[in-house]
Amino acid sequence: MDRAVAEALDRGDTLASFRERFPIDDAGPIYMDGNSLGRTSYAVRAALDAGVHEWQERMVSGWSDWIELPAQVGDRLGLLIGAGPGQVLVCDSTTINLYKLADAALSARPGRMVIVGDANDFPTDRYVLAGLAAARGCELRLIGSDPITGLDLDELAGAIDEQTALVSLSHVNYRSAARLDLEAVTDLVHRHGALMLWDLSHSAGAVPVALDGAEADLAVGCSYKYLNAGPGAPGYLYVRKALAEDLRQPICGWFGHQDQFEMGPAYQPAVGVGRFLTGSPPILGLLAVSAGVELVLEAGLGNLWAKSQALTVMLADLIEERLAPLGASLASPREPARRGGHVAIAHPQAWSWCSALLERQLVVADFRTPDAIRLGPAALYTRFVDGYDAVERMEAVLTSGLTADPGDRPRVT
Template identity: 45%
Template structure:
């Protein structure tokens, strides 16, 4: 009989994996069969096995066989076709409102700048951008740059780094001078899951537009952009959507704003007649007006394989697995890491938690270095945070337990 007081977690992990309705999906990912523990699926997802075949087929058949004809035959519409499917399966967005293209930073710039211009033009006193002090750096840097360009004022929402922007904080920040509110659906540091419906309503009650950053929720947490009456949203596709390194982001613009928002990077692909090569720019109707340059066709192919998996599993089941994984990780942390001085810097309530948890300890930077050498891959976030990203389609409970035991060993070694 084992004398290990944590052996109970082995039985629990086996039972949870045996009962997991999504367990078979793990086999769809390259490397899932290896002993490597991957705790960074919320930064870069594992590649689906089907993607290698998809890319090879595209190179030899579509690109190699059809050449320039591919643009007329399918590539021109690919950003919208994939965008609509993503919207239907994971974003709660009706067709015609989501497009793939550009990086997260570029799309956030376009939509934030467009929203600020529209609101301040309609009401010149609306010159404020509201943003959380602990939002992802690119969001904050963009706000600073756009405010400087447009003579706007930034209203910083001070937040607990173990949480994020909530209703009380947002009510105190918005008012008659607010033009646009930029919010993260899931906080990149803590995993705090914002109440998007309530926060969107608060922004609208103040007369502002709201732009949601969905980078850490798309593909892991159910999203209902149309139901929440969201104005704008942007998210990346290389995390839970497994689009690969540098895969292009997506942009959502509610149909009611298509005719009133003017995006600031006017390129030929967003023109009303792309091949007219006219003397002046006239924006296209609908979501095409939010494109700028040539779509990154090759880079948007991989995410389709994960969309196949999401369609098969259903986003509700994916969320249930995500909650079960993070609940289990917290129980294990309480059992084997808390006695070592490790604390949880994420919400305990699953209704307020996305797909990752952050564990805090002064030695976590060195712990991360040690773990990477041993093929346990979390990531580190100041101050002293080890972020455990659990991708529901590719992470098992046994893998989670193995990784957390390695964290405990590394904390002991570095303390």
């Protein structure tokens, strides 16, 4: 494939103008890390400026409006994950939300002592489940999934039984981007009477999700990847409406109280999903999430997903054509139907390769142990020529020869 193909795809790209909504230096390195931290949009910058201004003007009186933001922004974000109103809150971090929902699910299935997860899931998911299992004396069954194709549904089915209280999985794997069939897995889990918790961190804003349609129980995710809300922006949680009253979350904070300003002697959980709030929500972060979500809604998730698939298919083709002869290989499912919004490339010297790309200001990608580089071409602002040029630069670095893996990796890779 030559560059003219990518140029033609850009000419036909109906989302091309959305790149202008982000300050981008075309002379800089090619940013292929939107699956880790999305770019800064002008809209999010303006929302943060306006938020600081509002704080300055209104001071504490602003809380009469700000207090509604977790639910209001949650309802808007819900449109991206197939959730009707009153079921999504933007609050806390993904990790904290995962803990709250997993703990609530375990309490809602007394007597069942098994949690099922994926041994290749993102570390925070595995650590939170392991911590809960240890604290409650439960068994944690982590299924060994294929690092490229992901979890096998038959193996998953074999691990769930009548002792299972909770199954917790990522919809799109953080490393390979292998994507699970959300509806089929949820149905399987329900057939055993267990509750299903989805981590949508690599899905929201990139891949269509239909939580209500799948009758999903619980979900969490982050807003700093494809929603571009900024480093450490708040996460979100989803609780199916019919389930909320049966669940009690473990952090009994005043924001989850039925009548917060009564300042009463005892905790009484709020009606509905509001009981999953904890303490004061991060208002500036919420304003950033709101602006990020609106930009994705404006572009249209269907359009973004169509472009994302075209980008990752092109990348997969280029990886096989240009990088495979140099010892690299696609470490993601080949078919877009089984993949999310990024692709992984395996190479024995992946860290040395990735750091050379960063040091020489060629491509911003990230390294994931033990041997993968991830490319996350976020459809809102990534051109097809960016994908093409990124692979060409990666090829040039490989051809010029890599130094030995330095071994001493920085704290962030």
